[in-house]
Amino acid sequence: xxxxxxxxxxxxxxxxxxxxxxxNAAVDMVAANSQMxxxxxxxxxxxxxxxxxxxxxxxxxxxEAQQRSAAVTKALKAAEAAFAKLEKATKDAxxxxxxxxxxxxxxxxxxxxxxxxxxxxSPKGKKGNAYVPNVTDTxxxxxxARRVSDVAxxxxxxxxxxxxxxxxxxxE
Amino acid sequence: MSKEKLCLLTVLSLVSASVFxxxxxxxxxxxxxxxxYDDNIYQQKNETGSVFVSDIFNISGxxxxxxxxxxxxxxxxxxxYRFDADPEAITYQDLYGRFSHGLTQNVFFQLSDRFxxxxxxxxxxxxxxxxxxxxxxxxxxxxxxxxxxxxxVKLGLGYNLRRWxxxxxxxxxxxxxxxxxxxxxxxxxxxxxxxxxxAGVNYVNHSFDxxxxxxxxxxLYLGIDQNFTPTVSGNLRLGGSFSSIDTGTDDNDAYAxxxxxxxxxxxxxxxxxxxxxxxxxxxxxxxxxxxxxxFNFDLGFQHKLTGKLTLSSSVGYxxxxxxxxxxxxGNTGGFSVPDTEDRVFHFRVxxxxxxxxxxFVDLGYAFTTRDTTEAQYLAEYNRNVIxxxxxxxx
Numbered sequence: 001x002x003x004x005x006x007x008x009x010x011x012x013x014x015x016x017x018x019x020x021x022x023x024n025a026a027v028d029m030v031a032a033n034s035q036m037x038x039x040x041x042x043x044x045x046x047x048x049x050x051x052x053x054x055x056x057x058x059x060x061x062x063x064e065a066q067q068r069s070a071a072v073t074k075a076l077k078a079a080e081a082a083f084a085k086l087e088k089a090t091k092d093a094x095x096x097x098x099x100x101x102x103x104x105x106x107x108x109x110x111x112x113x114x115x116x117x118x119x120x121x122s123p124k125g126k127k128g129n130a131y132v133p134n135v136t137d138t139x140x141x142x143x144x145a146r147r148v149s150d151v152a153x154x155x156x157x158x159x160x161x162x163x164x165x166x167x168x169x170x171x172e
Numbered sequence: 173m174s175k176e177k178l179c180l181l182t183v184l185s186l187v188s189a190s191v192f193x194x195x196x197x198x199x200x201x202x203x204x205x206x207x208x209y210d211d212n213i214y215q216q217k218n219e220t221g222s223v224f225v226s227d228i229f230n231i232s233g234x235x236x237x238x239x240x241x242x243x244x245x246x247x248x249x250x251x252x253y254r255f256d257a258d259p260e261a262i263t264y265q266d267l268y269g270r271f272s273h274g275l276t277q278n279v280f281f282q283l284s285d286r287f288x289x290x291x292x293x294x295x296x297x298x299x300x301x302x303x304x305x306x307x308x309x310x311x312x313x314x315x316x317x318x319x320x321x322x323x324x325v326k327l328g329l330g331y332n333l334r335r336w337x338x339x340x341x342x343x344x345x346x347x348x349x350x351x352x353x354x355x356x357x358x359x360x361x362x363x364x365x366x367x368x369x370x371a372g373v374n375y376v377n378h379s380f381d382x383x384x385x386x387x388x389x390x391x392l393y394l395g396i397d398q399n400f401t402p403t404v405s406g407n408l409r410l411g412g413s414f415s416s417i418d419t420g421t422d423d424n425d426a427y428a429x430x431x432x433x434x435x436x437x438x439x440x441x442x443x444x445x446x447x448x449x450x451x452x453x454x455x456x457x458x459x460x461x462x463x464x465x466x467f468n469f470d471l472g473f474q475h476k477l478t479g480k481l482t483l484s485s486s487v488g489y490x491x492x493x494x495x496x497x498x499x500x501x502g503n504t505g506g507f508s509v510p511d512t513e514d515r516v517f518h519f520r521v522x523x524x525x526x527x528x529x530x531x532f533v534d535l536g537y538a539f540t541t542r543d544t545t546e547a548q549y550l551a552e553y554n555r556n557v558i559x560x561x562x563x564x565x566x
Contacts, residue, residue: 063234063242066196070239131202131232131565133246135268139282139314140328140355142370144397145407148436152446155472158484159520161536161561162204162228162250164266 032086032099035106039072039079042109046072049113071112079105132157135164196236201566204228204534208559213257215542215553222256226559240274265289280316285309304341308334312353321361326372328355346384346500347459352377368397370409378455380462384500385418387463389453391430406435413453417463417498424497428453428465442476460509460549461494480526490516512546524563532563 046069053065082101089095134153137146157164204227211221230248237243250264270284288308314328330353336342357372371394379386393411400406411430416423432450439445448470456464470488477483494512522536538557544550 062198063196063236066236067239070196131200131230132248133232133244133268133270135246135266135286137270137284138328138330139270139284139312140326140357142326142357142359142368142395142397142407144368144399144405145434148405148407148434148446148448151436151438151444152434152448152470152472155444155446155474155484156470156486156520158474158482158524159472159486159522159536160538161206161522161534161559162230162248 029086032083032102035102036079036083039076039106039109042113043072043076046113068112072109075105075109075112078108197233199231199233201231202229202563203565204561204563206534206559206561208536208557208561210254210555210557212553212555213254215540215551215555217547217552219553219555220256222254224252224254224559226250226252242272244268244270244272259291262291263289264291278318280318281314282316283311283313285311304336304338306334306336306342306347308332314355323361324359326355326357326359329353330355343381345459346380346382348381349386349455350379351455366399370395370397372409374413378463379418380500383420384459385420385462387415387417387453387455387498389413389415389463391452393430395432403438404435406433408433415453415463419462419497419499419501421501426453426463426495426497444472444474446470446472456494456498456500457492458494458514458550460500461498461512462500463498465493465495467491467493477523482524482526483521484524485521486518487520488516488518492516509549510546512544512549514542514544514550516540516542530564530566532565534561534563535559536561 046065050062050065050069053062079102082098082105086095086098086102089098132154134146134150136153137149139146141149206226206228207223208226209221209223212219213222213224214220228248228250230246232244232246235243235245246266246268248266252262252264253260254262265288267287268285270282273281275281286309288310289305290308291305310330310332312328312330314326317325317327319325330351332351332353333349335348342348352375354375355372357370359368359370361368372392374389374391374393376389376391377386378388391411391413393409395407395409397407398405409430409432413428413430415426415428417426428451430452432448432452434448435446437445449468451465451467453463453465456462458464468488468490470486472484472486474482474484492514494509494514496509496511499509518538518540520536520538522534525533527533536557536559538555540555541553542550543552
């Protein structure tokens with residue numbers, strides 16, 4: 001190959017690489033922007049769910065909505081940090097790491113909103129009276145037995161109009 | 173300072189301190205004013221009826237401190253004025269707290285405490301003393317260890333006490349008591365979210381004050397929790413309890429079957445059925461005996477008739493069997509008391525109409541009947557209570 005041709009090929013390869021890199025970077029940013037928009041939507045949905053729950057009487061539902069909203073907000077913050085890293089990154093390795101972090105934050109936000117709670121504060125989601133907890137609850141019973149007892153307690157309490165069903169102290 | 177004021181201050185301190193310390197918190201307040209008629213206020217064969225006015229206030233708060241910790245607090249005082257009773261005014265107080273904390277991903281801790289204050293004057297004019305009341309405290313703690321996706325071990329400890337303000341009635345006659353409870357169980361999920369098998373042991377050491385005695389009991393059981401369908405679930409426990417009853421003069425060994433079954437059916441979003449049946453040995457609800465075998469059957473039903481009208485109802489039957497070997501000889505000086513049965517049936521129904529989000533009107537009726545095989549020891553009675561109430565919550 002002639003010297004001039006070699007130069008032309010070198011310039012073409014360099015320009016091609018730069019173009020490819022620019023296109024790649026643009027693709028990363030478009031995908032990242034899209035994920036950020038999705039996470040922001042999840043955050044709005046979580047807050048909307050919380051607002052709806054807060055209008056009701058079920059304290060358990062409110063608590064769950066609060067937990068989910070808090071977890072989505074946490075994921076949104078992680079996503080914003082990852083996006084900022086991606087914008088500043090100059091090395092491919094850093095960009096890849098930022099993209100992975102962003103994907104992880106997106107998954108965390110989606111799971112927080114739709115999946116099981118990240119770290120439940122109670123063994124299983126329990127239903128109960130918003131105003132009156134089962135004061136006869138036994139914490140070492142199985143979750144299934146506690147759930148049945150809680151509902152039965154709530155029905156009995158409602159039927160009695162505010163009594164816990166304690167038997168008389170010494171009714172002889 | 174009176175007990176009531178001290179209790180109120182404690183509650184307010186606990187609630188306010190917790191609310192400020194919590195990351196997220198929600199607080200609910202409800203008050204019910206009720207007027208009604210009770211045709212047998214003392215629960216005796218010779219009935220004394222009275223119109224009554226009551227106020228039931230309750231406040232509950234749930235505080236979340238972190239993703240792993242939360243605290244639930246609840247306080248419900250009740251004040252009742254009965255126009256034809258002596259004393260006219262009576263009070264009940266219930267304070268309940270439950271703290272939950274995930275120590276690690278696999279270890280979960282719960283601690284609950286229920287404190288109750290109750291006037292004796294509400295129940296019986298035969299042994300009524302105007303200043304008689306008692307406090308009761310029930311402390312329970314449990315640790316859950318998740319061994320694997322399918323297996324779990326639960327350990328529990330409890331301490332329950334009752335103290336009367338009248339030393340003669342509480343300490344000398346042995347109506348004060350202390351009860352220690354221990355529990356260990358192993359749970360294994362056989363089908364995910366459907367079937368869980370359980371094997372467990374319950375230990376109870378119950379001692380009355382004075383020379384009355386008490387009992388120790390160890391129950392061994394096997395059980396199963398089953399989600400039959402997404403809306404029907406239930407559980408079953410089968411086993412036996414081996415007990416030693418201290419009558420104050422002798423120790424008598426006893427065996428009783430241990431059986432518990434419960435079912436929950438949420439037929440629709442608006443309709444719920446609950447049911448339970450059981451047989452077990454427990455502390456005596458009657459001071460002539462230290463222990464009793466109890467058979468119970470309960471049904472509950474709740475249905476939203478319209479968007480604003482809810483109907484709740486419960487039916488219960490309890491048969492208590494008092495064996496003469498369970499008698500309290502410490503106080504009777506060896507006087508022999510016979511085997512006795514005590515049968516209590518109740519039916520309650522209540523409708524609640526939602527005027528708006530904060531205001532409700534309730535109408536309720538309750539019927540109770542009790543009969544026994546030894547009427548000279550245990551009171552027989554019928555009781556009807558009807559009431560109309562206004563409930564306000566915010």
